[in-house]
Amino acid sequence: MDKVIFHIDVNSAYLSWEAIYRLQHGETLDIRTIPSAVGGDPKKRHGIILAKSIPAKVFNIQTGESLMEALKKCPSLYLAPPRYELYIKSSNAMVEIIKEYASQIQRYSIDECFVDVTDSLKLFGDPVELANIIKERIKTELGFTVSIGVSSNKLLAKMGSDLKKPDAVSTIFPLEMSEKMWPLPVGDLFMVGRATIPKLGAMGIYTIGDLANSDPEILKFTLKSHGILIWNYAHGREYSPVKKSNHLIIKSIGNSTTIAFDVETRREAHLVILSLCEMVGMRLRDSGYMTRLVGISIKNNLFEHASHQEKFNLPTDQTNEIYEVARRLFDALWDGSTIRHLGVRVSEFCENDFTQISFFDGISRDKQRKLDQVVDILRGRFDASAIMRGSFVGSGIRPMTGGIGEDDFPMMGSIL
DNA sequence: TCTGGGGTCCTAGGACCC
DNA sequence: TCTGGGGTCCTAGGACCC
Numbered sequence: 366m367d368k369v370i371f372h373i374d375v376n377s378a379y380l381s382w383e384a385i386y387r388l389q390h391g392e393t394l395d396i397r398t399i400p401s402a403v404g405g406d407p408k409k410r411h412g413i414i415l416a417k418s419i420p421a422k423v424f425n426i427q428t429g430e431s432l433m434e435a436l437k438k439c440p441s442l443y444l445a446p447p448r449y450e451l452y453i454k455s456s457n458a459m460v461e462i463i464k465e466y467a468s469q470i471q472r473y474s475i476d477e478c479f480v481d482v483t484d485s486l487k488l489f490g491d492p493v494e495l496a497n498i499i500k501e502r503i504k505t506e507l508g509f510t511v512s513i514g515v516s517s518n519k520l521l522a523k524m525g526s527d528l529k530k531p532d533a534v535s536t537i538f539p540l541e542m543s544e545k546m547w548p549l550p551v552g553d554l555f556m557v558g559r560a561t562i563p564k565l566g567a568m569g570i571y572t573i574g575d576l577a578n579s580d581p582e583i584l585k586f587t588l589k590s591h592g593i594l595i596w597n598y599a600h601g602r603e604y605s606p607v608k609k610s611n612h613l614i615i616k617s618i619g620n621s622t623t624i625a626f627d628v629e630t631r632r633e634a635h636l637v638i639l640s641l642c643e644m645v646g647m648r649l650r651d652s653g654y655m656t657r658l659v660g661i662s663i664k665n666n667l668f669e670h671a672s673h674q675e676k677f678n679l680p681t682d683q684t685n686e687i688y689e690v691a692r693r694l695f696d697a698l699w700d701g702s703t704i705r706h707l708g709v710r711v712s713e714f715c716e717n718d719f720t721q722i723s724f725f726d727g728i729s730r731d732k733q734r735k736l737d738q739v740v741d742i743l744r745g746r747f748d749a750s751a752i753m754r755g756s757f758v759g760s761g762i763r764p765m766t767g768g769i770g771e772d773d774f775p776m777m778g779s780i781l
Numbered sequence: 782t783c784t785g786g787g788g789t790c791c792t793a794g795g796a797c798c799c
Numbered sequence: 800t801c802t803g804g805g806g807t808c809c810t811a812g813g814a815c816c817c
Contacts, residue, residue, distance in 0.1 A: 405785060413785055427782095434782055474817045558815050590791070591814075621786060660810095668784075672811060708786090768786070779789060779816035791814080798806085 369492045370607060371480040372514040372522035373463065373499070375456075376531035378476035379403040379416035381509040382455040383445050388508075400424055401443040404432050415447055419531075449768070452476075455507070462502050466495065471607045479519050479781075481607040496534040504532065519781045520603035521546075523555055542601050547574030556595055556779065564588065573599050605781045615652055619660075620644045620767025621708030627666065628704040631696070636762045638691050639754070641709040644767035646684035647741050649711055655680035656711035659690040663698060664706035673698040680715050683733050687711060 375381065377397075384397045400421040405412020412432045424439035435442055456475045463470055466489070469481035482495060489495040496513040504510055510532035514525025521537045524546055528535040537545050552562045554573050564587060570576050577599035584592030597603065620641045628634050638661065649656060660674030673694040681687065691709050743751050749765035757764045 415785090429784080430782070431784060434784090477817080556815060560814060616789070619787075623785065658809095670812080674810065676809065706785090710788095779814080787817085789814100789816080792812090794810090796807100796809080798808100799804105 367517040368483045370522045372526045374526040375476040385508045404444045617712035619710030640766040642688040643765045654714035655717040658713035662708040665702040
């Protein structure tokens with residue numbers, strides 16, 4: 366028997382949640398009713414639009430464009446800074462309601478989840494009716510609207526939730542694909558992005574239907590395995606299960622930042638990298654893993670990207686050791702150009718429950734680990750600046766840089 | 782268009798080994 | 800010494816997602 370899968374997507378999530386929070390805290394204006402947006406941190410030099418209200422759409426405000434660009438289009442645009450702790454709470458509240466109807470829930474991002482309701486239908490009968498029940502409960506109890514896609518796999522459910530917004534339930538069962546999905550522009554298909562659209566266009570492929578009817582051998586030749594993937598998606602073929610728990614294996618941890626001022630000196634760059642390593646190191650220790658690979662990335666003021674990475678044999682979870690490698694990589698990579706953005710990432714994890722102690726540095730390593738632990742605890746109890754390396758004092762650079770602390774749940778990015 | 786920050790996976794090319 | 804080929808690891812960069 367076919368499965369029945371829902372994809373539930375919060376409409377203008379950040380903006381809706383922000384609006385409700387303000388109404389609950391005594392404001393009378395519902396910012397959903399005026400041109401408004403949740404936008405990047407105003408402290409940074411160039412924030413972007415993360416979510417917009419429906420009245421803001423009239424001004425052609427786009428998600429992802431810079432605040433300056435948006436204000437040019439609509440000078441009266443009301444801007445609210447993001448409030449991530451609120452979004453996590455709002456997201457959790459929604460999932461609590463969904464849990465009453467199904468046990469198989471996969472949180473795909475903060476505002477989206479997949480639900481396998483195959484078994485629930487024995488109790489609730491019609492899938493569209495069940496979707497409407499969930500949608501209405503979220504609306505009346507939590508105050509925001511969702512769009513729900515209904516189908517027999519995750520891909521088609523996800524495509525379905527995009528068909529109608531806000532506050533809607535749409536189906537794309539396999540028999541409805543040719544009518545509901547094939548006429549759409551090919552860029553609407555999951556996994557067909559900015560770089561792929563023109564390549565497909567050059568082959569005369571403009572709609573999802575064109576893609577479905579194209580020759581997979583030719584797609585494979587130009588787009589490699591990605592070509593086969595999207596050809597299968599165009600046919601609605603996708604078989605991954607709704608992963609029940611949120612227990613998934615983290616593959617890498619990274620933080621990066623666009624620096625509030627141009628960085629021209631090695632010394633400043635080193636401080637920013639140390640600040641990123643502090644955050645990456647704390648998150649790594651929090652995850653319970655050790656890393657065997659450290660990488661850094663640089664973006665200069667011409668938006669040119671460069672990266673370096675290094676693999677090593679002795680795993681570590683120490684800020685100091687991560688920083689040593691990151692700094693060395695930076696020094697080898699940097700060409701002296703003005704720096705706009707720096708990133709540090711660790712990956713290639715292994716468990717840290719047994720520690721390989723090398724003969725040479727065993728004792729000092731152990732001491733350093735204990736120091737990291739104490740710092741983590743103090744920072745958990747107070748905040749990042751509770752304990753600060755001397756080199757940061759008066760530098761204008763924060764002692765820790767980057768987001769996503771303890772409360773994060775993983776976003777799956779481009780895999781279903 | 783003056784373009785954030787968090788991730789994942791894939792590919793090509795070079796190094797190195799047998 | 801020069802030659803070929805297969806396998807694996809490492810690295811840089813690019814593509815996609817939210």
